[in-house]
Amino acid sequence: MLDETPKIVKKQSIGLLLQPGTYFFCRCGLSQDQPFCDGAHQGTDFRPKKFTLNEPTQANLCLCKHTQTSPYCDGTHRKI
Numbered sequence: 171m172l173d174e175t176p177k178i179v180k181k182q183s184i185g186l187l188l189q190p191g192t193y194f195f196c197r198c199g200l201s202q203d204q205p206f207c208d209g210a211h212q213g214t215d216f217r218p219k220k221f222t223l224n225e226p227t228q229a230n231l232c233l234c235k236h237t238q239t240s241p242y243c244d245g246t247h248r249k250i
């Protein structure tokens with residue numbers, strides 16, 4: 171079933187210290203491994219957002235899945 175509205179995991183962000191590497195951020199909200207993709211988007215129109223960090227980074231990642239600056243929180247969770 172196709173569904174274009176992501177599931178809101180939580181109306182807040184999650185702060186993580188991420189090591190250098192490539193990550194796949196969940197955009198559908200269905201992953202059990204938030205905030206990262208676990209493949210649960212299969213059968214939807216969603217695809218994970220791939221992003222790469224070159225140095226250790228304190229990141230504020232979106233959990234409401236409505237951010238316009240994916241994978242980072244832009245404060246949209248306060249408006250939905």
Ligand code: FES
Nearest residue numbers: 196197207210211
């Ligand atoms: S599980 Fe949500 S984008 Fe893959």
